[in-house]
Amino acid sequence: MKRETVLITGASGGIGYAFAERFAKDGYDVVAVARSEKKLHQLKEMLEAKYGIRVFLYVKDLTKQEEVESLYHELKQQHIEIDVLINNAGFGLYGEFTETNLAEELNMIDLNVKTLTHLTKRAVVDMVKRNKGKILNVASTAAFQPGPLMAVYYATKAYVLSFTEALANELKGTNVTVAALCLGPTETEFFERANLLQSKLRKLGVMDVKQVVEAGYNGLIKNKTIIIPGFKNRLLAASVRFLPRKAVTAIVRQIQEREQTKSEGSTYHC
DSSP states (O other): OOOOEEEEESTTSHHHHHHHHHHHHTTOEEEEEESOHHHHHHHHHHHHHHHOOOEEEEEOOTTSHHHHHHHHHHHHHTTOOOSEEEEOOOEEEESOTTTSOHHHHHHHHIIIIIIHHHHHHHHHHHHHHHTOEEEEEEOOGGGGSOOTTSHHHHHHHHHHHHHHHHHHHHTTTSSEEEEEEOOOSBSSSHHHHTTOTTOHHHHTOOBOHHHHHHHHHHHHHTTOSEEOOSHHHHHHHHHGGGSOHHHHHHHHHHHHOOSSOOOSOEEEEO
16 A cells, blocks of 8 residues: 655754654655755655655755745655645744844744745645645644744744634545644754743743654644643643733743843744
8 A cells, every 4th residue: 555645844853853753653654844955864864764664855945935836846746645744844033023133034934934824725735635634733832822032933823823723624524634733842952042041931841852743643643623732831821811911921021031141033943
């Protein structure tokens, strides 16, 4: 029988890398997309040797919409059918909005919002025609409230959650499902790259990458729409509904703050 195929963006490290291994473990072929050719080749060698599946590599800068479209057309030309799409690629930017870099923020919106929407559109149309498929959009617990000091990042994740819930409703009656993985602080390179090692957010505790991916994988298989790994994260996501918005925003500001002096903004890419 033909193996099913999963497409994972941001597959060269962190959450994306872990998802690639998790799906390979269950016999999926993997389409791995990222900017780092070297890391993608390392992933391919490991997965094919360890699990005996096929890995297809696509080196793309997904902040550029023309490269998103070229990815879709190359898959079509090579007759690679996507059964599962994991929209994982994204990054965050830390700092006050008046001081952060506009170009970085526009790139963030392009990747976190436009690329995710673009790939979902292309994949879901084909999936509905086949009446079969799954999409997992990596959001964040940041989606549930505003985020001072990471204002644009939080807003992009709010979009991902809202978009996913609406699309899930539209797909009722089909065998195509879409889910949002709303992970909390996770032990990846996020804190180091965003220069948040001293933040109160990190001190609240982080989850292991494999735990987060396992929760995402199981939730997707069970056709859940919103997946929040970890009891503490689920509690925090639920609690914001019962507090005044200004209070929630003030609390998030306190958690986001760090002891270091202000900078022009630090980025995290995945």
